[in-house]
Amino acid sequence: MIAKRLGGAVSSGSYQRVSTLDQALAALASGCTILAGGTDYYPARVGRALDDELVDITALAELRGIAEEETHWRIGATTTWSELIATDLPPLFDGVRLAAREVGGMQIQNAGTLGGNLCNASPAADGVPPLLALDADVELCASSGSRRRLPLAEFVVGNRRTARAPDELLTAILVPKPQGRASGHFLKLGARRYLVISIVMVGTLLDLDTSGHVLRAGVAVGASAATARRLGGLEAAMIGRKADASLADLVREEHLEPLSPIDDVRGSAAYRRDAALTLIRRSLATLGSRT
Amino acid sequence: MNLQRPEAPAVRFILNGKLSTSHMPGHTRLADVLRDEFGFTGVKIGCNAGDCGACTILLDGKQICACLTPLGQAAGKVVVTVEGLMAHGTLTRVQRAFQKHGAAQCGICTPGMLMAAVELLGHREHPTESETLDALGGVLCRCTGYRKIVEAVLDAASEVNLPALPEAGAAVGARVPKVDGIAKITGAEVFGADGIPKDALWLRAIRSPHARARFTIGDLADFRARHPRIERIIVASDIPFNGFGIYPDLKDQPVLADGEVRYRGEAVLALVGTRDAVEAVREAELPIHYEPEEPVTGIDAAMRAGRAVQAARPDNLLISGKVRRGDVEQAVASAVAVAEGVFDTSFVEHAYIEPEAGWARRVGDRIEVHATTQAPAMDLEEVANVLRIARDQVRIVPTACGGGFGGKLDVSVQPLLALAAWVTGRPVAWVYTRPESMMASTKRHPARVIVRFACDASGRLLTAESDALFDTGAYASWGPTVANRVPVHATGPYAVPNVRTTGRAYFTNAPPAGAFRGFGVPQAAIAHEAMMDSLADELAIDRLEFRRINALRVGDVTATGQRLEASAGLVACLDALAPRWQAACREVAAFNQRAQGALRRGVGIGCMWYGIGNTSMSNPSTMRVGIDRNGAVTFYNGAVDIGQGSNTILSQILADAIGIPISRIRLVMGDTDRTADAGKTSASRQTFVSGRAAEAAGLSLRAAILRFANAGEEARIEIGEGRILVEEAGHRREIDLGMLEPDANGDVVRGEGRFDPPTTPLDGDGQGIPYATYAFAAQMAVVEVDMDLGTTRVLSILAAHDVGRAINPVQVEGQIQGGIAQGLGLALMEEYLPGRTENLHDYLIPTIGDVPPIEVLMIEEREPLGPSGAKGVGEPGLVPTAPAILGAIHHATGVRPVFVPVTPDRLRAAIRERRGA
Numbered sequence A: 001m002i003a004k005r006l007g008g009a010v011s012s013g014s015y016q017r018v019s020t021l022d023q024a025l026a027a028l029a030s031g032c033t034i035l036a037g038g039t040d041y042y043p044a045r046v047g048r049a050l051d052d053e054l055v056d057i058t059a060l061a062e063l064r065g066i067a068e069e070e071t072h073w074r075i076g077a078t079t080t081w082s083e084l085i086a087t088d089l090p091p092l093f094d095g096v097r098l099a100a101r102e103v104g105g106m107q108i109q110n111a112g113t114l115g116g117n118l119c120n121a122s123p124a125a126d127g128v129p130p131l132l133a134l135d136a137d138v139e140l141c142a143s144s145g146s147r148r149r150l151p152l153a154e155f156v157v158g159n160r161r162t163a164r165a166p167d168e169l170l171t172a173i174l175v176p177k178p179q180g181r182a183s184g185h186f187l188k189l190g191a192r193r194y195l196v197i198s199i200v201m202v203g204t205l206l207d208l209d210t211s212g213h214v215l216r217a218g219v220a221v222g223a224s225a226a227t228a229r230r231l232g233g234l235e236a237a238m239i240g241r242k243a244d245a246s247l248a249d250l251v252r253e254e255h256l257e258p259l260s261p262i263d264d265v266r267g268s269a270a271y272r273r274d275a276a277l278t279l280i281r282r283s284l285a286t287l288g289s290r291t
Numbered sequence B: 001m002n003l004q005r006p007e008a009p010a011v012r013f014i015l016n017g018k019l020s021t022s023h024m025p026g027h028t029r030l031a032d033v034l035r036d037e038f039g040f041t042g043v044k045i046g047c048n049a050g051d052c053g054a055c056t057i058l059l060d061g062k063q064i065c066a067c068l069t070p071l072g073q074a075a076g077k078v079v080v081t082v083e084g085l086m087a088h089g090t091l092t093r094v095q096r097a098f099q100k101h102g103a104a105q106c107g108i109c110t111p112g113m114l115m116a117a118v119e120l121l122g123h124r125e126h127p128t129e130s131e132t133l134d135a136l137g138g139v140l141c142r143c144t145g146y147r148k149i150v151e152a153v154l155d156a157a158s159e160v161n162l163p164a165l166p167e168a169g170a171a172v173g174a175r176v177p178k179v180d181g182i183a184k185i186t187g188a189e190v191f192g193a194d195g196i197p198k199d200a201l202w203l204r205a206i207r208s209p210h211a212r213a214r215f216t217i218g219d220l221a222d223f224r225a226r227h228p229r230i231e232r233i234i235v236a237s238d239i240p241f242n243g244f245g246i247y248p249d250l251k252d253q254p255v256l257a258d259g260e261v262r263y264r265g266e267a268v269l270a271l272v273g274t275r276d277a278v279e280a281v282r283e284a285e286l287p288i289h290y291e292p293e294e295p296v297t298g299i300d301a302a303m304r305a306g307r308a309v310q311a312a313r314p315d316n317l318l319i320s321g322k323v324r325r326g327d328v329e330q331a332v333a334s335a336v337a338v339a340e341g342v343f344d345t346s347f348v349e350h351a352y353i354e355p356e357a358g359w360a361r362r363v364g365d366r367i368e369v370h371a372t373t374q375a376p377a378m379d380l381e382e383v384a385n386v387l388r389i390a391r392d393q394v395r396i397v398p399t400a401c402g403g404g405f406g407g408k409l410d411v412s413v414q415p416l417l418a419l420a421a422w423v424t425g426r427p428v429a430w431v432y433t434r435p436e437s438m439m440a441s442t443k444r445h446p447a448r449v450i451v452r453f454a455c456d457a458s459g460r461l462l463t464a465e466s467d468a469l470f471d472t473g474a475y476a477s478w479g480p481t482v483a484n485r486v487p488v489h490a491t492g493p494y495a496v497p498n499v500r501t502t503g504r505a506y507f508t509n510a511p512p513a514g515a516f517r518g519f520g521v522p523q524a525a526i527a528h529e530a531m532m533d534s535l536a537d538e539l540a541i542d543r544l545e546f547r548r549i550n551a552l553r554v555g556d557v558t559a560t561g562q563r564l565e566a567s568a569g570l571v572a573c574l575d576a577l578a579p580r581w582q583a584a585c586r587e588v589a590a591f592n593q594r595a596q597g598a599l600r601r602g603v604g605i606g607c608m609w610y611g612i613g614n615t616s617m618s619n620p621s622t623m624r625v626g627i628d629r630n631g632a633v634t635f636y637n638g639a640v641d642i643g644q645g646s647n648t649i650l651s652q653i654l655a656d657a658i659g660i661p662i663s664r665i666r667l668v669m670g671d672t673d674r675t676a677d678a679g680k681t682s683a684s685r686q687t688f689v690s691g692r693a694a695e696a697a698g699l700s701l702r703a704a705i706l707r708f709a710n711a712g713e714e715a716r717i718e719i720g721e722g723r724i725l726v727e728e729a730g731h732r733r734e735i736d737l738g739m740l741e742p743d744a745n746g747d748v749v750r751g752e753g754r755f756d757p758p759t760t761p762l763d764g765d766g767q768g769i770p771y772a773t774y775a776f777a778a779q780m781a782v783v784e785v786d787m788d789l790g791t792t793r794v795l796s797i798l799a800a801h802d803v804g805r806a807i808n809p810v811q812v813e814g815q816i817q818g819g820i821a822q823g824l825g826l827a828l829m830e831e832y833l834p835g836r837t838e839n840l841h842d843y844l845i846p847t848i849g850d851v852p853p854i855e856v857l858m859i860e861e862r863e864p865l866g867p868s869g870a871k872g873v874g875e876p877g878l879v880p881t882a883p884a885i886l887g888a889i890h891h892a893t894g895v896r897p898v899f900v901p902v903t904p905d906r907l908r909a910a911i912r913e914r915r916g917a
């Protein structure tokens, strides 16, 4: 009524901003769509009426922030990129934090959430490769009381498709603690400096023993298949190696086998493979020589 | 529809220092709430998708996009918009710094830039440049090239004082801050979407998803019944004259398509109703039945005979133009070096941050259109023509224009708004969405330029051949202008005795290609500058020196047979660059020698010339000025300031011509009821043409005053309250303005000036005087290429421009820097693909992090015809940039780019191919 009088952009949908997890789950169960930072939601609705029934989860304190627990780190789903950048975290998170700095511009980093990035499941989501490299899990809750944990690689199943059931809320991202000294890295390739969708991006992780040999390696590539992919062959080849810049020399074209890039406005498939090789080598050289 | 939906709960927050309550639904975009409910229209909407940052505000001190934020998330928080910055009624330091440095041109991005800067300055009193770039990286600016914005933010920590306005007679040449600048930094400026009456109906166009199709519109009765608050549905047959276009004899573009669509995004039907009613319509509800047909895509398909885009043009040829001089074949035979090449460019989108917007109302028997535009007088004719009413029944009131660059020369919202307001009798508004703006509006012509240049052993050019083919899209728009301008310029700014150049424009099923900063010349320059590099390299002559040998000088004759009588400053531009060029060449060589990794550097140079004003066509401007009984001086200025600064520059010229301080001048801009036709803001003509007219108007006012006072030319004029003092050799005379009879404007003393640059028609061989004067420029770019990724980073640009006279150095620098940013985009990233890059995240324009430091060297070779010797500078900034960058890429990599934009994948492929070879 009032909106009509004002001549404003009005909508037929509904909106509630809940303050408890139970309310959020109940709203979900009744068919509502989740709204977090809105940075993926609104751009998909330019010039369209906002007619969804929305439940805004950004007021839920328990979904926010990063905590260290016994076996893992817990990143609340509505933690924003800016909050991630501002939190004091071990080098394990360097890759995710580098990714955070490259998401959109600061406005997007201040509003966009990690949970939203994963649930939106764009092939170009910058959060996915570095979190994949960390072996992250996601935690999903439903109003039925179910709470399950799923490897990120099983959660993101396709281009904008996830394994989330319609009544499930992604509550947290769980990052296992490394065995040794671990650090992560991330490189993004775009055609301009800010506000750019990745042509290809690479998240890497090295977990080293006390003598500087690789206990575990993580290498994930985004925007080169419907979902970001781990390069298992390459990861295996690094195990037991002494970490230094020469790790980059292990990278072979065959290691890209899990990728299936496409041609689009941002680049050709051939270019993506070629650039992915370069980015992986650079990232491993950086990580290897840093340790 | 859910009619039982409970009333949205109130949302309370502190808005610009005041406890405020909104009653709009919680998921309403905060930007809409702030603009529509609270009237804070300083929150700009450029995309509604997070891509442009124009809507940036502070939420609890953090910058966010108000277009992506649900109202509900503001609950209990502190919201600050640009209007909230002046809490104590005075400009903040960062606002003053923006005004001082000329950081706002059109001003549409300025509120967002300011808010991002305020967040930064809130926690870093002395930010570094890289912190500044990071903080402002989410706001796009299409006008300034960002450098003055960065300067302003870095300066904001100091006690910024605005320079005092110049005294009488000292305005020309001074760094006068924009006369309309304060409104732009406070959020007060009223752009196309900002002044819409609350009771306006809204218009929404339904556009074709197909590039080419026949269509029928079925029975709309059902649709009408379901949407009672849609008051009108307008289709082609409702339009009195369904055609528009730039040329009086070429009104080939329908306002609404009539049974056939010729490009994706062409409007087929218009809905008029309440805003929520038109927005709620899903396109699928409308019974529009398309029968798609195979579109004609690209120049090759267009040239292949057989399928016409417009039935009246079976060969798809819109127009061809040519220039012929000397005997090319004979001269080539005697040449020592010959270079040739084929260069392709893409559709480029203007990407002004303000989408097309405006509103119209019927006032008795007249129609009034308030819209963002570059050409009010042309809008007036177009509206009168479409409505089939008399010209004096139409009033166009230009709003502030949030960027144009040629794209707001063609009408957009004007004809349909006028028609809708005419038939409903209600005010009607229309604001394009970003995808709509990109789909519907004109583009830079994609070109294929086929060139061959030859020179003798000393490096003197003997021949220039250039055949430029343009994809002009579905309708004529400015295609003829491009096809005529390019052959004249296709030699480049060089003396060439034997010339054969052509320009041809072909229709395709693509968006109409129209006017875009440079009218085809930037595309042609890519080709001629590559030829200069190739010939120089072949003869082992330094690339700058090679250009210097051939540069057009005063006394030289151009390809059209025009003798340059004055103001041909290319040699001076090159000389200004020379020491820096040599140093850069050495530095680049040293860097590459040391380089171990993938980075290689290169330096390149680009030159250009540009004819100011229309090609061989009359393009007059008339300016008026009056003084009323109180002594107020009103400048009736029909030239639209689209951010380039004509309001300020013309006021400077006028003030000095009258002999009064610029602070005395009040502006009326563009209103067709109150100003004379100044011609359109295009072809870099307003400073030169309207500037001369303003000078003449000022001189005529001055003469009138002196006549009254019976004083001689040297007398000093001082305008006071209700009187004018005239002082000459110690004698003071006073004119009592109250005694004089006012005219309809209330003015008692008047001045008028008109200028039409002298040109002659071109004959069948393109011989004649197409332009009264030319701007010249040379730019140099240093780039760094990542050979393994194919990415290019421009490290610096040095630009030397012969502007005749810099009336306002700040504005001149701003025009050049802004042009350079667009040239950089043209070279490296911009490619409009219908259906694929119709928004600002898939269509990339340079961000603040992509534009390198730019240094501008102003060369002032006075043009006797221009006001105080000035020429134009609006377009020249863009023309040499892409050639300089491409030359630098070649220098760095050995690859000569033949397709722009040189995106990373294209460059990498070329590097691999070269290595493989």
Ligand SMILES: Cc1cc2nc3c(=O)[nH]c(=O)nc-3n(C[C@H](O)[C@H](O)[C@H](O)COP(=O)(O)OP(=O)(O)OC[C@H]3O[C@@H](n4cnc5c(N)ncnc54)[C@H](O)[C@@H]3O)c2cc1C
Pocket (backbone or CB within 6 Å): A033, A034, A035, A036, A037, A038, A039, A040, A041, A042, A043, A057, A077, A078, A102, A103, A104, A105, A108, A111, A112, A113, A114, A115, A116, A117, A118, A119, A120, A124, A125, A126, A127, A164, A168, A169, A170, A171, A195, A196, A197, A198, B049, B050, B051, B841
């Ligand atoms: C200008 C711009 C630039 C951008 N740049 C980048 C970039 O560089 N890299 C990048 O990766 N992304 C980028 N993005 C995309 C976006 O900002 C991120 O993906 C962001 O992290 C999304 O988070 P959000 O909270 O805003 O999601 P929302 O828009 O709130 O939600 C996104 C989707 O996820 C669902 N959802 C959100 N949270 C949950 C949850 N906890 N449980 C279940 N479902 C949920 C929502 O229902 C919705 O479908 C950009 C966006 C814009 C507008």
Ligand code: FES
Pocket (backbone or CB within 6 Å): B044, B045, B046, B047, B048, B049, B050, B051, B052, B053, B054, B055, B056, B065, B066, B067, B068
């Ligand atoms: S309008 Fe909000 S970012 Fe463009």
Ligand code: FES
Pocket (backbone or CB within 6 Å): B103, B104, B105, B106, B107, B108, B109, B110, B140, B141, B142, B143, B144, B353, B402, B403, B643
């Ligand atoms: S001044 Fe920045 S967009 Fe015009």
